[in-house]
Each structure stands twice: as structure tokens, then as C-alpha cells.
Amino acid sequence: MKLFKLIILFAFVPFAGFAKLNVVATTTDFGSIAQEIGGEKIDLTTLSKPTEDPHFVDAKPSFIVKLNHADALIEGGAELEVGWLPPLIEGSRNAKLESGKPGRVSCAEGIALLEVPTTLDRSKGDIHAAGNPHFMTDPLNGKIVAAHIAKSFCQLDPKSCDYFNANLKKFNDRFDAKMAEWQKLLAPDQGKDVVSYHNSWPYFAKRFDLKMDIFLEPKPGIPPSPSHLAEVITKMKSGQIKVIIVQPYQNRKTAEAVASHAEAVVLDFPSFPGSMKDTKGYIDWMDFLVKSLAKGFQARK
Amino acid sequence: MRKFEAVNLEKFMKILKIIGWSSALCLSAMTLQAQETNEVGQFKKQLQQMQENFDKVTRAQQQQIEALTKKLDELTRTQLPPIAVAPVKTEEQKKLEAELATELAKDSTTNAASKSATQSSPLSAPWSASQPLTIARAGSAYMNISFDALMDAGWSTESDPSAQLQLGDHDPQKRGFSLRNAEIALDGAVDPYFKGFANIVLKLDNNNETDIELEETYLQSTSLPANLQLKAGQFFSAFGRNNPQHPHQWAFVDAPIISTRAFGPDGLRNIGTQLSWLAPTPFFTELSLGIFDGQGGTAHSFRNVGEDDGTGVNRFAGRATIDRNLRGPQDLLFTPRLASSFEVTDTQTLVGGLSGAFGPNDTGLHSRTEIYGADVYWKWKPANATEGFPFVSWQTEGIYRRFGAGSGADLMEPVQSENLRDWGAFSQVLWGFKPRWVTGIRGDYASGNSGQFDSSDAFRGERYRISPVLTFFPSEFSKVSLQYNHDHGEKFGTEHSVWIQLEFLLGAHGAHKF
Numbered sequence: 001m002k003l004f005k006l007i008i009l010f011a012f013v014p015f016a017g018f019a020k021l022n023v024v025a026t027t028t029d030f031g032s033i034a035q036e037i038g039g040e041k042i043d044l045t046t047l048s049k050p051t052e053d054p055h056f057v058d059a060k061p062s063f064i065v066k067l068n069h070a071d072a073l074i075e076g077g078a079e080l081e082v083g084w085l086p087p088l089i090e091g092s093r094n095a096k097l098e099s100g101k102p103g104r105v106s107c108a109e110g111i112a113l114l115e116v117p118t119t120l121d122r123s124k125g126d127i128h129a130a131g132n133p134h135f136m137t138d139p140l141n142g143k144i145v146a147a148h149i150a151k152s153f154c155q156l157d158p159k160s161c162d163y164f165n166a167n168l169k170k171f172n173d174r175f176d177a178k179m180a181e182w183q184k185l186l187a188p189d190q191g192k193d194v195v196s197y198h199n200s201w202p203y204f205a206k207r208f209d210l211k212m213d214i215f216l217e218p219k220p221g222i223p224p225s226p227s228h229l230a231e232v233i234t235k236m237k238s239g240q241i242k243v244i245i246v247q248p249y250q251n252r253k254t255a256e257a258v259a260s261h262a263e264a265v266v267l268d269f270p271s272f273p274g275s276m277k278d279t280k281g282y283i284d285w286m287d288f289l290v291k292s293l294a295k296g297f298q299a300r301k
Numbered sequence: 302m303r304k305f306e307a308v309n310l311e312k313f314m315k316i317l318k319i320i321g322w323s324s325a326l327c328l329s330a331m332t333l334q335a336q337e338t339n340e341v342g343q344f345k346k347q348l349q350q351m352q353e354n355f356d357k358v359t360r361a362q363q364q365q366i367e368a369l370t371k372k373l374d375e376l377t378r379t380q381l382p383p384i385a386v387a388p389v390k391t392e393e394q395k396k397l398e399a400e401l402a403t404e405l406a407k408d409s410t411t412n413a414a415s416k417s418a419t420q421s422s423p424l425s426a427p428w429s430a431s432q433p434l435t436i437a438r439a440g441s442a443y444m445n446i447s448f449d450a451l452m453d454a455g456w457s458t459e460s461d462p463s464a465q466l467q468l469g470d471h472d473p474q475k476r477g478f479s480l481r482n483a484e485i486a487l488d489g490a491v492d493p494y495f496k497g498f499a500n501i502v503l504k505l506d507n508n509n510e511t512d513i514e515l516e517e518t519y520l521q522s523t524s525l526p527a528n529l530q531l532k533a534g535q536f537f538s539a540f541g542r543n544n545p546q547h548p549h550q551w552a553f554v555d556a557p558i559i560s561t562r563a564f565g566p567d568g569l570r571n572i573g574t575q576l577s578w579l580a581p582t583p584f585f586t587e588l589s590l591g592i593f594d595g596q597g598g599t600a601h602s603f604r605n606v607g608e609d610d611g612t613g614v615n616r617f618a619g620r621a622t623i624d625r626n627l628r629g630p631q632d633l634l635f636t637p638r639l640a641s642s643f644e645v646t647d648t649q650t651l652v653g654g655l656s657g658a659f660g661p662n663d664t665g666l667h668s669r670t671e672i673y674g675a676d677v678y679w680k681w682k683p684a685n686a687t688e689g690f691p692f693v694s695w696q697t698e699g700i701y702r703r704f705g706a707g708s709g710a711d712l713m714e715p716v717q718s719e720n721l722r723d724w725g726a727f728s729q730v731l732w733g734f735k736p737r738w739v740t741g742i743r744g745d746y747a748s749g750n751s752g753q754f755d756s757s758d759a760f761r762g763e764r765y766r767i768s769p770v771l772t773f774f775p776s777e778f779s780k781v782s783l784q785y786n787h788d789h790g791e792k793f794g795t796e797h798s799v800w801i802q803l804e805f806l807l808g809a810h811g812a813h814k815f
Contacts, residue, residue, distance in 0.1 A: 049647075056689035058682060059815045060650050061585035061642035068528065068579055086812045090496070091587075093579055095524045098493070122778060208333070221688075221776065226372045226402040230394050250689075257401060 006153070012060045021157055024066055025074040028274045029136040030107055030145065032282045034074055037150045041160045045070075050174050050275035051248075060083040067092035070103070071156055075148060077106035078113055080133035102155035107145045111135050114202050121301070124219075138203035139179060139286045146171050171283075174180050178283055182290040183208070189297045193241040195232065195264070197251050200271060204289070216254060224254055236262035243296045245269035248276055267296045327529065411660040444489030444497075445809030449481040449549050455788075455800035463507060465759045465793050466786070469546040469556030470566035471504070472799045480505045481546045484516065486809075495520040498536075500547065504678050516547075518571065526580040537570040538591050538636045539577075540656040541676040543727075544568050550813075553770055554784050554802045558745040559700045559725030562760045563672050565601025569658060571634065585642040585652075595634025595660045602670045602704055603634050619754025620709035620716055621662040634660035642815075645679075652678045652815065665707015665718060674700045680815075690736040699726040706752065716753065723749035739772045746788045764790035779803040 021042045025031035031046035038044065045066050048057040054076070067073065067088055075081055089097055096103040106296040113131025120129055135141045150168040154161040154184075190209040197216045205212040214235055218228040235241065241264065246255045255266045269292075270276045273285035459466055463474035471482040472600030487499045500517040519534025537545040543560055560568065573593030580586040596604040606624050607617030615622045627633070640654035658672040676698040685694065704721040725747030733739045745766040755761045770784040782802040789795045 051685040053686065056686065058650065058680065058689075059813060060644070061587075061640075061652060061815055062644050064579065065583070065585050083812050087814045090523070091579070092529075093525065093528050093530050098524070100751075122776075166680055180522070221777070226398040229401045230398045233397065234394070262395065 014071050021071045021153065022069050024055075024070040024072065026076060026273045029074065029142070029174070029282055029285070030074045030149075032273045032280065032285075033142060033146050033171070034149050035282065036171050037146060037164055038153055039163065041157065041163060042153070049271070050119075050272040054080055054272075055083055057081070057084045059087050061091075063088050064091040067097060068094050069084040070094060071096060071150060072105060073097045074105040074107065074152075076133050076136075077108035078133040078135075079128050079268075080108075084170075095131060100122050105149060105152045107148060108133060108135065110148065111141050122291050131190045132202055134200055137201055137271075137289075138207045139175070139283075140207065141183070141203065142282050142286070143172065145174055146175075147189065160252065178287060182286070185247055185290055185294045186210070189294065192297065193239055195236060195241055195258075196269070197244075197246050197255060200247075201245070201269075208290070216244075216251070216258065222276045228257055229254070233258055233261045236264060243267060243293070245293070247271060265296050265299055267292050277296040314522055331696075334580075339574075353461055368803045374704065388536070393605040418608055420471050421422065447527050447806060447808035448484065449482075449484050450480065451549055451554075452803045453479045453481065453554065453800055454803075455798060457796060457798035458495060459796045459798070462725045462798060465790065466720060466788055466796060466798060467555055468558075468561040468566055468759060469548075470557035473802070476506050484547065484549070490523075490813075491520060494524055495522060497521075516675070528581070528611075531574065531575045532577070532580075535570065535572045536575070537568060538577065538593065538658065539638050539640075539660055540564070540569055540672075541654065541674045541700070542652075542696060543676075545699060549804055549806075552729065552739070552741055552772070553743055553768055554782055554800045555768075555786070557698070557727040557728060557743075558659070558747045558764055558766060559698075559723075562725065562747055562749075563602060563674075563700045563702045564725050565605070565760075567599045568599070569600065571595060571597070571600045573634070585640075587638075587639045587640045589640075591634075591636035591638075593634040593636065593660075595632070600634055600660070602658075602672060602702060604632070604663050606663050617662070618664055618704065618706045618721060619757060620664040620706060620710040623666065623710040624668075625661065625663055632661050634658065648652065648683055649679065649681045650815070662704065662707075664709060665705070668705040668707035668718070672700065672702045674698060688736050690733040690738075692731075692733040694731045696727070696731075697726065697728040700724065719752060721749065721752045721761070723747065737774045738773075741770050741772075743768045751761065762791040764788070764792075778806045 021038065021043075023034050023038060024045045024047065025034050025047075027048050028046050028268075029043055030052045034042065035044050038051050047063055047066070047163060049111070055097050068249045070092075073089075095101070098104060099106070108130070113133070113135060117129065117130035130186065136145070146168055150164045153164045153296075169228075186208045192213065193211045193214060194205070197212045199213075199215055199220060201212050214232060216224045216229065216232060218225055236258075241262070244255045244259050244264050245267045246252050246269060248270050252266065252268075258264070259266045268276065269289060270279055270285070271280050275281050276288070279285040279288045318788045321400060322349060354523045401800045420704065444531075450472070454477065455473050456476050456679045457466065460476070462476070464583070467474045473479050473481060483502045485499075485503075487497075487501075489497060491497045496515060497520045499515075499519075502514045502516040502635070504512050506512050515535060517534070517536045519532055519536040522529075522531040525531060539545050541560075543551070547700075554649075556566075558567070563569075571593035573590040573595075574590060575589055577589035578588055580588060593600065594604075598605055604625055605617055606615040607621040608615065610616045625632070636656065636658045638656040640652065642650065642652040645651050654674075654676045656676070657675040658670075660670060662668050676696070678696045680692060680694040682689070682692040700723075702721075702723045706716075706717045706719050706721050708718045710753060725745070727743055727745045729741055729743035731739055731741035741765075745768070746764075748763040749761055752758070752761060766789070767787045768781055768784055772780060772782040774780050780803070782804075784799075785796040786800070787795070788798065
């Protein structure tokens with residue numbers, strides 16, 4: 001009998017001791033932070049690709065399997081994944097991921113969202129009732145999310161809590177040093193205008209005190225028209241606006257056409273970590289954005 | 302005796318002790334009370350002070366705010382950007398526009414994903430399940446409400462397309478205008494254990510009278526153990542891929558021919574329950590079993606008495622039908638299904654399924670029907686797609702039905718019983734060639750053995766149909782489709798139809814399943 005108990009003990013102890021948390025993140029910004037906090041104690045799966053539009057991810061059945069095995073789901077919330085995540089969670093049959101459980105991390109919680117509409121009117125285009133969900137472009141929000149994730153991991157795996165908190169501290173230290181550097185880098189450009197394809201960067205603009213309210217799109221979700229682009233060019237010329245930012249792989253040609261008329265530079269501005277070289281981690285990605293923007297301003301001085 | 306005294310003494314001591322303790326307690330309570338009254342006074346004073354301080358600060362801040370707003374107003378008035386004033390187009394601007402137009406044209410041909418940024422703004426959440434009506438704001442309502450209407454206009458070389466060509470209940474069925482599907486969809490969490498769904502469909506019949514049907518109303522479990530999930534109520538059977546979809550999810554304006562033959566105009570939906578199980582395989586595998594009542598027109602090939610032949614006799618497949626009640630569980634309708642999915646590559650997904658439907662039918666006392674189906678769906682979408690475009694998808698379904706037609710209820714004129722065998726398939730390819738645009742083509746084929754009453758049955762006989770379609774989505778909430786049907790049937794020869802379908806959606810947009 002004793003032997004039997006010992007065998008049982010040894011059969012389960014290794015799993016209990018080394019079992020990693022199965023973590024699923026919807027997008028790579030949440031995923032990369034989760035990896036930094038979780039380190040070797042988690043197995044991470046990210047559902048959407050870094051180059052993909054987070055609103056238009058296909059609800060593939062293979063994702064149901066991943067969510068079925070998950071101990072934690074890290075989502076943006078605020079309607080970011082509303083078009084595809086609900087049927088996946090329904091299909092996953094995983095009680096750990098029910099909202100309110102420690103395994104369900106909704107990153108938008110505790111973040112002051114911008115652009116919360118006062119009226120819901122789709123004639124103004126497609127709107128987010130809860131506010132703009134692309135809050136990770138403000139690095140300080142990344143820090144909030146990191147703390148949020150560490151808290152969840154601690155609840156799910158209390159034994160490794162010290163490890164997670166140590167990783168959080170490492171992340172925060174690195175972050176704080178970088179943040180100071182970024183603010184210094186962009187300080188001379190405060191208040192400057194930047195043209196973007198789409199209203200994707202209000203959080204980034206607010207954090208670094210930039211103006212990003214000229215868009216190549218005439219209305220959100222409506223493709224650029226020649227008359228609108230001509231207007232943008234006029235604005236850029238009269239306002240001495242010299243920088244256009246675009247998503248890599250996409251709509252670069254339209255931006256270049258506008259840039260050539262306004263003597264501006266076009267910068268690749270990936271919206272997620274991992275979509276370009278050297279942007280794998282969240283901090284690396286932010287570093288890339290800030291540095292290329294600072295360089296862009298420099299080039300057209 | 303001494304012993305007794307000793308005991309008494311002990312008791313006495315105990316009583317004394319108790320008295321002592323309790324009086325001590327009383328005293329302390331009293332002092333506490335006194336302290337409390339003292340503290341109350343202090344707190345009151347503090348509170349008053351704080352209130353005064355607060356009022357002072359607010360007043361000061363209000364003054365500051367007013368001063369600042371005034372300043373801001375003045376500044377914005379003086380600093381209006383010159384370009385915001387009425388844009389009068391100069392010759393130069395016009396030239397620039399023309400130039401840009403050609404560049405844009407070039408751009409859209411070379412770069413399919415030219416529309417918008419990957420990461421979008423507040424104004425571009427596409428499939429927004431909880432983007433609700435103004436009366437039901439996200440997160441603050443108990444359910445999502447939406448209204449989705451499909452309106453059709455078209456022409457056919459056949460003067461009455463509803464007779465032989467357009468056999469689906471939500472198909473455009475007549476020349477000119479029709480409205481065959483306006484659905485109110487409700488969904489939300491019932492409690493921590495169930496989610497609830499309802500679809501109420503309104504439609505105009507071919508005399509433009511309003512019909513109403515409770516298309517679906519069911520609840521679904523959220524927290525059963527062992528990877529199980531239970532669904533109960535009235536709902537579409539999970540047979541194949543096309544059947545459980547609502548008409549507005551279809552890429553074509555009408556139902557596939559073989560679907561209408563096996564499942565009738567409405568598709569296979571009935572009241573019942575379904576248990577499904579997610580298998581613990583590394584790839585997606587789901588097994589499900591539906592158990593339905595199996596009665597009525599929405600269980601077309603099963604306990605369905607059919608249509609009145611004009612003499613007060615209900616007929617189906619030519620036979621006078623028997624309105625059978627349940628004699629036991631064997632008279633229920635059973636629909637098992639197995640579905641699996643694989644990631645072929647990072648950008649390609651494949652889903653395959655096998656389905657069955659087994660139950661009695663009303664043409665004889667012991668007559669039964671079996672339906673088998675196989676379906677496959679493949680989709681390609683590149684890693685850097687914009688708003689879900691471009692993509693290519695391919696869907697094919699094959700269905701076989703054995704309808705054991707009995708000898709009918711008319712004992713004076715018994716009909717020979719026979720097996721009616723029907724088979725058919727449809728295959729469709731869709732290509733989202735640029736944002737908001739989808740084109741596609743569908744091929745339909747259906748055939749079967751010959752039966753005694755085929756001449757009066759629009760659902761039998763060999764037939765094929767080719768349907769190209771072009772769809773434009775002005776936004777996620779509206780759609781215009783143009784479809785042509787080249788239709789050839791053993792019974793009616795060759796007919797041509799052209800349909801335009803317009804869809805609009807108000808309120809919550811349900812999330813899309815794969």
C-alpha cells in the first residue's frame with residue numbers, strides 16, 4: 001500500500017512541480033508582455049498574427065482546441081475581439097475562461113479609454129461603444145497590462161508568484177529606463193503633426209504630445225479618394241507636415257504618392273510587436289516606433 | 302458531606318467569577334461608549350473642516366476652468382487653420398486630383414489590401430457582437446438585439462419561379478420585388494450556466510401578407526464538465542455547413558437545390574436537444590448528437606404530413622399521409638455529426654464533416670428516412686489581410702437521402718411502397734478580391750431514382766444550376782448582391798433568373814463562426 005502511494009506521488013509530483021500555465025493571448029502585444037512575465041513557467045499561444053487586423057481574425061476551429069486547453073486567456077476587451085472571440089470561447093467549453101475568473105484577463109479593465117462615443121450612430125462610420133480599444137500604443141498602458149497579467153498568473157500559480165513578480169520588476173525597470181529615453185527623444189517634436197492612414201494612434205499621440213488627426217482616409221473605413229488626398233496634401237503643405245506613418249505591407253503606395261507631393265517621408269509603423277524585424281517584444285516594438293518617428297522628424301528638418 | 306460543601310464552594314466561586322467578569326465587561330463597554338461619543342464629535346468637526354476645504358478648492362478650480370475655457374475660446378477663434386475655410390478648387394488642385402486618381406487606380410490593382418490600416422480606429426470594428434442599438438448599449442444590456450432584412454428584386458424567364466425554381470423558403474420567389482427574410486435576433490447570457498438565443502423571422506408571402514415564424518429559440522450550456530455542451534429548444538440541426546446557417550450568412554441569395562430536396566424549403570430545424578463533445582485530439586474534432594421531435598414542415602423528410610391536395614387529404618411524395626404520434630423513442634429524429642478541422646498551413650484552414658439524419662416519415666406506419674451528408678470547407682487568407690480581404694474559400698457538400706415511401710393512409714387505394722433515393726451536391730468558390738468586394742460561383746446538381754409520383758413533385762427529377770454572384774459590402778452592416786442562375790431541369794427545361802439582394806443590419810452584429 002505504501003509503495004502504491006509512493007508511486008502515485010511520484011507519478012503526479014513531476015506534473016505538479018513543472019506544469020506550465022497554458023496561456024492564450026489574442027494579439028502579440030498582450031502575448032509578448034505575458035511571455036516576459038511568465039517566462040519559462042508558461043506556454044504561450046497567440047491567436048492573431050502580428051500583421052493581421054485584430055478585428056478580422058477568423059474564428060478557426062483550431063483556436064477552440066487551444067482555448068479548451070488554456071489556463072488563462074489574455075484579451076484586449078472593449079470590443080477589440082468581439083467579432084470572433086465569443087464563438088471560440090463558447091466552443092471551448094472551458095470554465096476557467098469564464099469572465100470574472102482569474103484565468104480571464106481583460107486588459108482594457110483599469111485603463112481610461114479614449115474616444116468613448118456619446119451617441120451610437122453608425123452613419124458616422126463603424127464605432128466602438130466602449131471607446132478606442134487600441135490602447136497598447138500608449139506605453140504606460142503596457143505597464144498597467146503587465147501588472148494585470150502578473151496578478152492573474154500569481155492567482156493561477158501561487159507557487160511561482162515570486163518568479164512572476166521578479167519578472168514584472170525586471171520588465172518595469174527596463175520599461176522605466178526606456179520610457180525616459182523615449183520622452184527625451186520625442187521632446188523636441190512635441191505638438192508636431194503627423195499624418196496617418198487611419199485613426200489608429202490616438203493613445204500614442206496623447207502620450208508623446210503629438211497631433212495625429214489628419215488621415216488619408218476620408219472617413220474611418222472608407223478608402224482614400226483623390227479629392228480627399230488633395231485636401232490632405234494642401235494641409236500638409238500649409239502646415240509644414242512632413243511625416244506620414246503607415247502599416248507595413250499595406251497602403252504604402254497611396255502614402256508615398258501623397259508624400260511625394262508634400263515632400264514628406266513615409267514611415268513604417270507596425271501596429272503589433274513581431275510584424276517587423278527587431279520588434280519582437282513589446283518594449284522593442286515601442287522603441288522601434290519612437291526611434292523611427294524621431295528619425296523621421298530629423299530627416300525633414 | 303465535606304465533598305458536598307466543597308462542590309458548593311466551587312460553584313459559589315464560579316458565580317462570583319462570572320459576576321466579576323461581567324461587571325468588568327459592563328464597565329469597559331460604558332467607557333467605550335463614552336469614547337465613542339467623544340470621537341463622534343471629533344469626526345463631525347473634521348468632516349466639517351474637510352467639507353469647507355473641499356468647497357474652497359472646487360470654487361477655485363471652477364474659476365480656473367472658466368478662465369482657461371475663455372482663453373481657449375479666444376485662441377481657437379484667432380487660430381483657425383486657413384485650410385479649414387471653404388475649399389475652392391483651383392486648376393492646380395484639380396490637376397493634382399486627377400494625378401492622384403490614376404495613382405490610386407494603380408495602387409488598388411497592384412495592392413489588393415489597399416484599404417485601411419491593420420489596426421483600426423474607434424470607427425472600424427467590423428463584426429461587433431456587442432455593438433448594439435442605442436437603447437441597448439454594450440455591456441449595460443442583458444441582451445444583444447439586432448434586426449436583419451434581406452430584400453430581393455429580380456426577373457426570371459419562368460413566370461412563377463416559386464413553382465419549380467426557387468424552392469427555398471427564403472429565396473426570392475417571384476418576379477419583381479420580394480422580402481423573404483427579416484429577422485430579429487436576440488442573444489445574451491441567461492445566468493452563469495446558460496446562454497440564450499432567439500431568431501424571429503418575418504417575411505412577406507407571395508401575396509405580400511406578413512408571415513411570422515419562430516425560427517430558432519434555444520439555450521446553450523456554458524459550463525458542463527468533460528468537454529460537453531448541451532443545446533435545447535428549437536434550432537437548426539448541425540447537418541453540414543449550409544443547413545445551420547441563416548440566409549443572411551449565405552453567399553448566395555437562394556438555398557442549394559439538394560438542401561431543399563433533403564430538408565425542404567425551411568432547412569432542417571426542429572424542437573429538441575443536442576449534446577456535443579469536443580474530443581481531446583490535438584486538432585479540432587467535435588462529435589454531436591441531436592435528438593428532435595421530428596414533426597412538421599421543418600422536418601420535411603420525416604414526420605411531415607405534407608400539403609393538402611385540395612380534397613382535404615394531406616399528401617407527401619404522392620401518398621396520403623398518416624399523422625403519426627410518437628410510439629417510442631425510435632420515432633424521434635436523430636442527427637449525429639462528426640466535424641474536424643486542420644490548419645493546412647499558416648494561412649489555410651480546412652474543415653470537414655460527416656452528418657446523418659434518421660427518423661420515421663408519415664407515408665406509412667413503419668416507413669423511415671435516412672439522410673447522409675459530407676461537407677468540406679477550405680479557406681485561404683494571407684497573413685497581412687486588410688479587414689479580412691483578400692481571401693479565397695471553397696465549400697462543397699454532398700447529400701444522399703433514402704426516403705422509404707410507404708403505402709399511404711388511403712386503404713381503399715393503397716399505393717405501392719418504394720424507396721425514393723435522391724442525391725446531389727453543390728460546390729462554391731468565393732473570392733474576396735479586394736476589400737468590400739466578393740465574387741463567386743456555385744454549381745448545383747441533384748438527381749435521384751424515379752418514383753411513382755415524380756410528375757407532381759417539384760423536389761424530384763434531375764436538375765443542375767450554375768450561379769455566378771458579385772457582392773459589394775458598403776460597410777459591415779449592408780450588402781448588395783447580384784446573382785444569375787442558369788437553371789436546367791428535366792421537368793422544366795432551361796430557365797434564366799437574375800436576382801439582386803439588398804441586406805441591412807441594425808443593432809448588434811453577431812460574431813462570425815468559421
